Amino acid sequence: MEQDAEAAQFLKEASLSVKKNAYFMRKAMDEDNLREALRYSAAMLGELRTSFLSPQRYYELYMQVFDELGNLEAYFADEQSKGRTLAELYELVQHAGNVLPRLYLMVAVGCLYIKAGGARSSDILKDLVEMTKGVQHPTRGLFLRAYLCQRSRGLLPDTGSPYAGEGGDIHDAVDFLLTNFMEMNKLWVRMQHQGAPRDRERREKERQQLQDLVGKNLTYISQLDGLTFELYAGSVLPRLLEQVVSCKDELAQQYLMQAVIQGFPDAFHLASLDALLSALPELQSGVKLHAVMASLMDRLARYAASDPSVVGQLLERHAFEKFVESISKVAELHGDIPAVSLVEMYAALMRFTEGVHPDKLENVNRVLGACQRGLAGKGLGGDAKAEKQLVALLSMPLGSRDAVTVLSLDQYPPLMGLLSRRTHKDMALKVVTTTLAQGTCVSSLESVEMLFKFIAPLVQEAEDDDDMDEEDIEEEQVMVARMLHQLTAPTPGLQFAILRAARAHLELGSPARLKHTYPALAFCGLKALRRLNAAQQQQQSGAAADADASADANGAEKDAERAAPAAAPAAAAAADAAGDAVDAESALQWLLDVALQLAEVPAPMQALRLLLVCAHVASEEAGLEMLAYEFFEQAFTLYEESVADSRHKVTALQAIVGTLHRCYVFSADNRDALTQSVTSYAAKLLKRADQCRAACAASHLAWQEPPAAAADGEVAVAVPGRQPPVRDAQKVMAGLKRALKVVAAAKQQRAATARGGKGGAQHLPLYVEIVNHYLYYLARGVESMSVGVVQQLLELVGSELSQYDADLDAETRSYWQATQRHIQCLKAADPDKYAGLNA
C-alpha cells in the first residue's frame, strides 16, 4: 500500500513534468524554434524512462505524452511543408541524448517520411523495427513498439494502400507486424524471469496488464486488406503458432491462443482447424486449454448459427470428430487436468454439436460417453463447480428433445451417476418432469429399461437417504407414480412386459417407496387388462363377422367397414402372439402378486382395496371364478390378520360386501362360503351398532339385481361364466333378523347400564336404518317381505321412538321424519301395494 501511494505520487510528479515540458515545447513551436521544441519534447519523453510505474500507471503517463506528441507530429509536418527536409529533421532528432526519447522521435519522423513518400515504406519500417531493439526493458520496450505500430498504421504497404507497390507489398506489411509481434512477445515473456521470485504474483499481474500491447499486433494483422486465407494459413498462422509454442510461457500461450481465436475471422478458423488444434498439445501444461477449446467451439457454433452453409463445411471437415479427438488428447497429455476443466470442454462440445447438428443424436451420445470416460477413475472429486458444469451438460439434450429420444442415449445414465446423490436425484426428477410435461409415451421395453436407469436414484435407496422424511419420499414417489402412467405400449402383451420390467426396478426400492408407486403400477396393470379383454373381444367378433361373411355374401360390404377399425388391434394381437403373449389369468395373477407385496409394505388397507378391485375385475371382466375367489380369500386373510383398527375393520368390511355384491361369477357353493365369512366378520365387530349395520349390509349378499347395463359408449361385455343373480329371500330375512337381534341386545345392554342421561338411545337410529332396508326389500319384491312384516316393524320402531322421545337426537329425528315422508311417497305412487303401511 505504501509502495502504491509512492507510485501514485511518482506518477503525479512525472505527469506534472510532462505538462511543463509540453508547455515549453508548444511555446517553442509557436516561436518556431525547432531546436528548443525538440529539446523539450525529448525531456517530456524522458519521463517515460521510468521503471517505477506499474503498466496501468505507465499507460496513463504514456497517453499524456502521446497526446502531446500529436502536436509535435503536426509541427513536423508543417516544418516539412515549410521546406525543411525530413533528412534534416531526422538528423536533428538524433541529438536527443537518451535512447528512448530518441527512438520515439525517430519513429515519429520515420512515419512522416513514409507519408511524404521519401522512402519505401517497407525499408523504413524494417529500420524502425530493428532500431527499437535498442530498448530491452520490457515495459518501456513494449510501449515504444506499441507506438511504432500505432503510428505506422495506415502507412503499411497493404494491398490497395498507396504505400504498396514501390514501397513493398502485403508480405512486407505482414513481415513487419509479425516481427514486431515476436519482438514484443519476447520482451513480454522475458519479464517473467526478471526480479525476485517472491514478486512472482505481482509480476504476473503486471504482465497481464501488458498483454493487449502484444495482442494488438494480431488485430493489426487481422485488419490488413491483403490478408487472404492463403496468406493466413500459409504464413501468418504457422509463424504465430510457432512463436506461441516456442515461447514456452503459460501466460503468453493462454492469452495469445485466445487472441488468435477471437481476433481472426471464423472462416479462417474453420479452414485451418487442424493447424489450430494440433498446436494445443504442444502448449505448457498449465495452460487452460479447456477455455481455449471452449472459445473455439463456441465461435464456430455461433458462426454456423449465422450462416447455414457453414454446417455443411463443418461436417465436411469432421469438425466434431476433431474436437472429440483433441479433447481426449489434451486430457491424456494433462493427466492431472481438473474435472471442472474437463467437463467444461465437453459442455462446450455439447453446445457445439447441439447448436450445429441438432439432428445428430449419436454426437450427443458420444460427448456423454467421452466425458464419462474422461472422468472415469477421478470422478468429480466433490468439486461443486464441476458438478454444476456437468448438470449444465446433461441438461442440454433434455432442453431440446423429447424424453424418449433422450432415453436412447445409453451413455447418459453412467455419466449422470457421477453426480452427487442429491444432484443426481434432481437430474432424475428433471427427466421425469420433462417426460410428464411433454406427455411423452414410453412405449418400448428398451426405453423403459433405460428410463429406469435414468431415474435410478428415485427408485433405489442409498445410505444418505436417511434424512428424507415421509413427506419428501411421498413428493418424490408421486412423481414416479405419475410417470408410470406414461409407460404405454402399442399392444397389451408388450404393455405387461413393460410393467413387469418397471416392477422389477421398483421392487428394488424400500417399502416406503412401494407404498406410493405400487398402487399406480397395479392400476396400470388393470388398464392393460381391460385393453387385453377389449382386444380379444374385438378379435372374436371379427372372427364371428368373418364367419357371417362367408355364409352371407351380401354382408361383405358391411364387413369391410367393420374390419378396418379392427385391423389395428388384430395386428397388435398378432404381435403379442409372437412374443409377449399374455392372458387375463396370468395378468391377474401378476396383479395378485403386486397386491400381496403391497400388503407386506405394510399397507393392508390399500392392498385390500386393490384385491377387491381385482376380484371384481376377475369376476366381471375376465369371468374367472377361481381367481376372483382367490382375491377375496386373500382379502379376507388380510382382513383377519392385518387390519387391526376397529374402524378400519368396519370400512374394510363395507368394501368387501360392496364388491361381493357386484360379483356374479360365483357358483352357489363358493358364494355361500364367502358370504358366511362375511357374516361371521360382521358378528365379530366391536360395536353393536357396527355389527347391526354390517348384518344389514351382508343381507344384501343374498339378493342381487341383474348386473347394471354398461355405461354409455362401452360395449356391453358378454362375460363368460356369469351366474344368474342370487335371489334368496330366506337368507335376506335371516340377515335382517340378526340385525334386529343386535339392536335388541343393544337396547338391553343400555337398560342394564343406564345411568340416565343422554346417549342411551343409540339403538334408535339403527331401528330406522333397518326400516329402510325393509322398505328396500319390499320394493324389490322379496317374497318373505310383505307389507305386514314391514308394518309390524314400523309399529315396533314407532313405539320405541316415542318411548325414548326425550333421548332422541336431532339427526335420528329427521332421519325418521324423512323415512316417514318416503313411505307417504311410496303410498302415493303405488296405493295398491303400500296401502297397508302406516308410519
Added chain:
Amino acid sequence: MATKKRKLLKVIILGDSGVGKTSLMNQYVQKKFSKEYKATIGADFLTKEIQIDDKLVTMQIWDTAGQERFQSLGVAFYRGADCCVLVYDVNSTKSFESLDTWRDEFLIQAQPRDPENFPFVVLGNKIDEDEGKGRQVSEKKAKAWCGAKGNIPHYETSAKEDVNVEPAFGCIARHALRNEPEEEFYVPDTLDMNTVQQQRKTSSCC
C-alpha cells in the same frame, strides 16, 4: 504563428462485443466494411479530417475492445475525450441494456468536468440484419432511453450498408466541438526546469 493548432476532437466508441464499433469506424473513416467478426484487441484510433461549417477539425476516433479480456491496460485513453459514442445492436436487447453500464463506466473513469452535460451519442447498429426481422430494440424504446439521459442524440445505422453513418458522425463531431476543452493549462513558475528535473529521481538507463 505557423503552428496554430488544428482543432482535434477526441471521440470514444463504446459498446458490447460484436455490436459493430470497429465496422462503424471503418465505414466512416475508410469506407470499408467486412462482415467477418474480428475481436478488437486493446484500444486504437483512426483520424479523419472534416469540415464543420467553416472549421477544419481532426476527429480522433477511438475504437475499443468490447470484450473485457482485451481491455487489460485500463481506460487511460478516455482522458480528454470530447464525445462518447455508445453503440448497441438493434437485434440484441442485451447490448442495449448494457448502455447504462458503458455510460456510467465512462463517466466514472473519464471524470469529465460536467458529467451531466457531457456529450454522448447513441447508435443502434445492424438495422440491415435479416431485413429487420430479428430486431429486438425498437427505435421508440431507444429514443425513450436517450430522452431520459438528457436528450442524447440517437441514430439507427448500418455500417454494412452505410446507412446513417455519415450523419451520425457529423452529429458526433458537432457535439464534440461544443464540448469545452478541459485543458489543464500549465502556468510556469519561476523555477528553472532543468534543476527541477535533476532533483527528481529517475531510474533508468536508456
